[in-house]
Amino acid sequence: MRSGDDQTGRTGADLLVDSLVRHGVDVVFGFPGDTGVALYDALSRRQTDLRHVLARDERHAAYMADGYSRTRRHLGVCEAASGAGAVYLASGLGEAFASGIPVLAVTTDNNHRSRGTLALSEIDQLALFSAVTKWRCAVESTADIPRAVGEAVTAALSGRPGPVALILAENLLEETADVPVPEGSATVPAHRGSAAAPDVATAAAMLASAERPAVVAGGGIHLSGAWPNLTDLAEHLALPVATSIHGKGAIAETHDLALGVSGGNGARTYANAYLAQADAVLFVGTRANSTDTAGFTAPPRAGVRVAHIDIDVDRAGRNYPGAISLVGDAATVLDQLRAAAPRLGDEIRAARVAALRQDRRLWAEQDARPSPDPGPDLLRPRDVVRALHRAFGPATWVVADAGTPTPYLASYWEAPGDGWRVVIPRGHGPMGFAISAAIGVSIGHPGERVLCLTTEGSVAMGLGDWETAGRLDLPITFVVLDNTSMGWIKMIQHLYLDGRYFGVDPGRIDPVLLAAGMGLPGGRATHLDQFDLLVKESASRSGPSVIHARVPEHMDSPPPVAAWQAALSGASTERPIH
The missing domain is CATH 3.40.50.970 (Thiamin diphosphate (ThDP)-binding fold, Pyr/PP domains)
Incomplete structure (x- = not known):
């Protein structure tokens, strides 16, 4: 007993x-x-x-x-x-x-x-x-x-x-x-409800008849465990699939039908462009808010037919008036749609796949063009993310803070379609989240490597748990992307307040020294080869370690944020709203 x-x-x-x-x-x-x-x-x-x-x-x-x-x-x-x-x-x-x-x-x-x-x-x-x-x-x-x-x-x-x-x-x-203690379950989801059959039939017909259909998937896919169900439906109807940041990895991002992350933060340009011209869109387990849809332009609210799967009746279709509301568990409703829709013909499927491959190729070619030197001892965040992906592989658990890590992970880290492997807090976007959340991920997956991308600002808020990671000897690699400022807010001041910077330049901190004070080994990378070496050393350790990389400020090396790119090109002068 x-x-x-x-x-x-x-x-x-x-x-x-x-x-x-x-x-x-x-x-x-x-x-x-x-x-x-x-x-x-x-x-x-x-x-x-x-x-x-x-x-x-x-x-x-x-x-x-x-x-x-x-x-x-x-x-x-x-x-x-x-x-x-x-x-x-x-x-x-x-x-x-x-x-x-x-x-x-x-x-x-x-x-x-x-x-x-x-x-x-x-x-x-x-x-x-x-x-x-x-x-x-x-x-x-x-x-x-x-x-x-x-x-x-x-x-x-x-x-x-x-x-x-x-x-x-x-x-x-x-x-x-003196009372009994009943048993229960702590597994998500607790119940797998189905959507109303007439609504499913209407949505299935909408997707099957569309010339330019798409899916936008959010975190609800992960909570439902609906990754294979989404992939099955996408392949059945040749549906290009984009995701919110929360939905990243809902489908393997190397899949022929994957558009990657869409919306206002970290989208590849072709993802938003495709959604902007879509004639039918299925939202699955996403809020479909302004950030997730690039200010309701990808897809637009007018001229596109929309269906929305959500477990919450009050959220299904809320942001797209006239949408077909499919209230139920994501995996269950996706299976309902697949059963209700005829399989698409091979000729149309081949044409859509070929078009997406061309979009990805053109994006990669443009992205590969030489970039300005970031400056002495500075690393480009894009290069850091790609180096980490090469070293650890796509199946690594990744936890990131708001700010610099978010758009670069969204755009450049290609996740497999088998879990919520890239955790970025996009509910409220709190700073100081990632260090502690990475510990929770590590506890939940004993012995598996966890990668934590944070910033010097978030380290200042959450560094105490570096001691926790060390005390528990958790295999976490903490990477600090340091632009020595409140970079996100400073970029907003740069673009929309004529560069009137205020309250965004605190004093510099030393993450390596702070890590040493918590008992963690650490190193500072001033060029990419040195970063690669520190990553290799980190992967060989059983416990945690810290890598510090200074990166440019956003105005000197703008991240893939749709509104900022539009402002820099002169296409828009209006500050986006959430």
């Missing part, structure tokens, strides 16, 4: 831990506080069943749970104590909430006896978590803990997944109750 399986008179902390275990949870990311000491005592007794990963702060624990959940399709769990701990945890849940990632946040709260006394760390946690969770509950009795855990897990995984919060006063963890 495992410790804690006795069904009589157990503490609330033991009931909580046992409830998590019986729902298939195998890891909790957290940071201790005084209201949670009973929980930590219970965790210490169940280490063979439930692993606790100590983060350096609560926000980072949430990012770890997010990365773990995205890439494993298994509920991520994080925990924090009352007051500031809960506030920090809430700030880390915003990205998961916007991106539809299932995370269970467990927080402890002040003792019921101190309610309303202005106690240290008192805060209304239900109000605090209301903006970043889809469900939340303050448990009122120890006997209710197992039921509340089951409801929380169901809420996190049902419908459009998302974070939930379970709040337990410290006295509930110490009191005892």
Whole structure:
């Protein structure tokens, strides 16, 4: 019998831990506080069943749970104590909430006896978590803990997944109750609903009759595990497939029908150009917002027929009026469409594949033209991404921060179509996400190499967890792309405020020295050959290491951001909106 399986008179902390275990949870990311000491005592007794990963702060624990959940399709769990701990945890849940990632946040709260006394760390946690969770509950009795855990897990995984919060006063963890602990599942998705048959038939006919059809796939493909289903439909109807950044890798990006990432950030020019001229588009598991569609130009809102698969009835077709709403699980509905549509003829298929090959060839030729020298000791981000792809291969888990890494990974890293292998936070785009999220990915995939691309600005926000990676000896290669400024904002000031720079030039930091202070080996690359050597050394280590590469500022080497390229060419002077 495992410790804690006795069904009589157990503490609330033991009931909580046992409830998590019986729902298939195998890891909790957290940071201790005084209201949670009973929980930590219970965790210490169940280490063979439930692993606790100590983060350096609560926000980072949430990012770890997010990365773990995205890439494993298994509920991520994080925990924090009352007051500031809960506030920090809430700030880390915003990205998961916007991106539809299932995370269970467990927080402890002040003792019921101190309610309303202005106690240290008192805060209304239900109000605090209301903006970043889809469900939340303050448990009122120890006997209710197992039921509340089951409801929380169901809420996190049902419908459009998302974070939930379970709040337990410290006295509930110490009191005892004699209640059963039911079992459950923590796997995503919880239910595979199908779309209405008449809507499926209409959408299938739309795609089959189109002269220039396309698919735009988002993160919903990954959460559903619908990669083979998407590829099957694409091949059945010869549908070119683009993805959002979240959807990157929904189909193998080397596939004959793959357009790569589309939208406003990191798209190859031919992807947006194709979508701008499409006559029928199927959105799958994507918000289809302004960023994902290059300001609603790829595809446009007028003159194109649209169908939209989404698990959430309120999101399907929201941004494209008149769209056919296909509400259901991505894998299930894609299979419905394939069954409802006749297979396309070989002649049309060959013509579409040939056209896409020509588009890719022309893009590659243009991209291969000589670029200006970036300057002394500076590396081009494009060259860095390609060097990493050569060294580690497409199947590597990649986690990146907002800013410089995002457009270059979107455009130049070709992912296989078998998982959410390229994790970039595009729900809210938080800085300081990647270091901690990479740890969550590494915990979820033991022994597999994880590549983390971050920036000096994000390092300043998240470097504490370099110590965590070192303490756990995780095989993570951290690459810091350093342009010594708040480069994204500075580029906006450059393009749209006539170069009036303000508040975007903090002092320089030294990532290699900071890494050494956390116990990680590191090196600085001033040219590409040196970078390649450092990458090779990193790959040979069992644990983490840091590579620092200085890169040009965006105004000196503009990244593939559609609106910025339009502004630089004079085609547009209007600042894009999200």
